Amino acid sequence: MKKTIEHIAQLANVSKATVSRVINNSPKVTSKTRERVIKAIKETGYYPNVTARRLTTNKAETIGLIIPSPQDKTFGNPFYTEILRGFTHQAKIEGYDLLLFINEHQFNYSQLFHDRRVDGLLLVGVNRGDKGIIQLSENKFPYILTGKIDYEKANYVDAENRKGAYQAVTYLVNSGHKRIGYLGGSFDFVFNQERFEGYLQALKEHNLEYGKELTMESINTEESGYEAMRKLLEASSIPTAVFVANDLDAIGAMKAIKEKGLKIPEDIAVIGFDDIQLASYTEPTLTTVRQPIYEMGTTAISLLVQLIKGKKEGPLKIELPTQLIIRESSGKVKTKKKNI
């Protein structure tokens, strides 16, 4: 038996409109009739058809979540799982459904708005040069990014990448390190550049040397971190500490260091970025810059909903603070053999 608002109306001996009012908690319904309607609803096990509601109200009640293509190795990063937790949690609170999409084959974001599939878009891991975002902005489609891109009008929630990196490297400097390497992801993502800039800034402020031979690119997987570190270790003069712009690379890097027979942190200190769960279980445990990933997720949803409802206007730019979590992989620089 199919149940519609009509049936409930008949059962409760009222009009469809009244039933609708009860469902939507309109104040202008007598408690007597309200009870009759509620009784009818309970008896029949009626649930309003969301599709019908969405059609009349012209709202999708839905947020599109765009995640990086599965092809993209970075997708396996625990960062995404964690931020997803924040998204789902907050979306439920705000009463929005979350539609999952993968960003591949130059996926046309705008279409999701045109066919009324979503009210807003949440984009994760977008390339800094992505042109689709400009289109969204120009069409005034509500959207928010997790992470900055090269578009000054973009709405985003990010972490204080530069500051976090700066703090980490400063910590290394204060521990006596003078030759500090850098391993990080492609500048295709702004956060990677910012972390690098934080690293550079810390070096400059302390008049420490910087050179190409101290840095290596990796792509945010254990594998690439491993390879990058191996290359770095081939140089004639290797650093006494290395700041790695994300934890997965850091874990790979630690593997390379240990394989070379070097000790962490005695021979080379390592600091990562992210503070993924795994960071507490490496050997040694990983000192790292914690991003408030979960909170970035909930914040992003809240802001997006405000954009959707017109309670806020873009551009929205939020940066949440990071925190240096000190564990075993960082340490004071090894005192050189005193061969004066």
Added chain:
Amino acid sequence: MKKTIEHIAQLANVSKATVSRVINNSPKVTSKTRERVIKAIKETGYYPNVTARRLTTNKAETIGLIIPSPQDKTFGNPFYTEILRGFTHQAKIEGYDLLLFINEHQFNYSQLFHDRRVDGLLLVGVNRGDKGIIQLSENKFPYILTGKIDYEKANYVDAENRKGAYQAVTYLVNSGHKRIGYLGGSFDFVFNQERFEGYLQALKEHNLEYGKELTMESINTEESGYEAMRKLLEASSIPTAVFVANDLDAIGAMKAIKEKGLKIPEDIAVIGFDDIQLASYTEPTLTTVRQPIYEMGTTAISLLVQLIKGKKEGPLKIELPTQLIIRESSGKVKTKKKNI
């Protein structure tokens, strides 16, 4: 300017019905009129309103994806990320949207059908005693689980857990191990029990000892694997090999073993289960039983769509084969000092 099928009809000088036929590739439209309509659609940048279509056709064109609660530590497991890849990929192919839900506060699955929010449900990481599933089955709601539960009519896609575990342990036996430990997750999940049973079966077939002191429970996180292994190592007589029912626990276990000053695989061999990406980057690299996680994802979606379309009927029970991936963490048993 809002665009509806009406506008296109006027522009192309045809009726709404004809436009609808063109959109839905109905064969009964002259190529002349079809072209006129297509031209009008292109000119206006018209996209059909999916909500309206869904209301008339009474289809949500949507699959609900239920993932374990964020509270649940296991959610961070790379297993989920990987299976998600399979889901999104296949859902796109089949033309279904994927709605993301989290399974918490005794979430009422059935409601999603009643309010026509979804056409089917895909449930990941469901507890073996979950009663909600019975309700789904009895209501003939299309759904599919990844992983068996205690309900013989349940539809599921799983891996050959027992067989995989059996192969792994048999491999250890063939490498000369006689005292083989087991570390695995709670029997709240059937796959854990099956893996344990595979372990037991292999022991029995080779007349090897088995005892409580050889096994320890963990919960599929590095942390718990670490703790469980530590406890196991406190026993008076420790195993020469340990089969760990999932990779994250195995990684934690390896940490505990190394911390104790023991070598892998010389002192204790370790075999995991899953073959997550990380398994290739541990030290030593982890021998493990590979599940076809991605394929489990695509298979689950395909089957679910067939259930939705009435092309198949439950119960549907699929088990995909596993494969033993041999890396460094397993090895021949250390030859005892020959004190005959």
Added chain:
DNA sequence: TTGGATAATGTAAGCGGTTACATTTATTAC
């Protein structure tokens, strides 16, 4: 040329809600 069959197109109802506006009922003031 005509008529019957067939293909193309149009008409209009319906999907299940919401809501502006109309109508009825209750409340209050005198």
Added chain:
DNA sequence: GTAATAAATGTAACCGCTTACATTATCCAA
């Protein structure tokens, strides 16, 4: 008790599509 006013409820149009059925156009045979 009645009129004026406010509150509760009802009526009916509408959201933007799909589709059964009706109508018109096209084609072919006789």
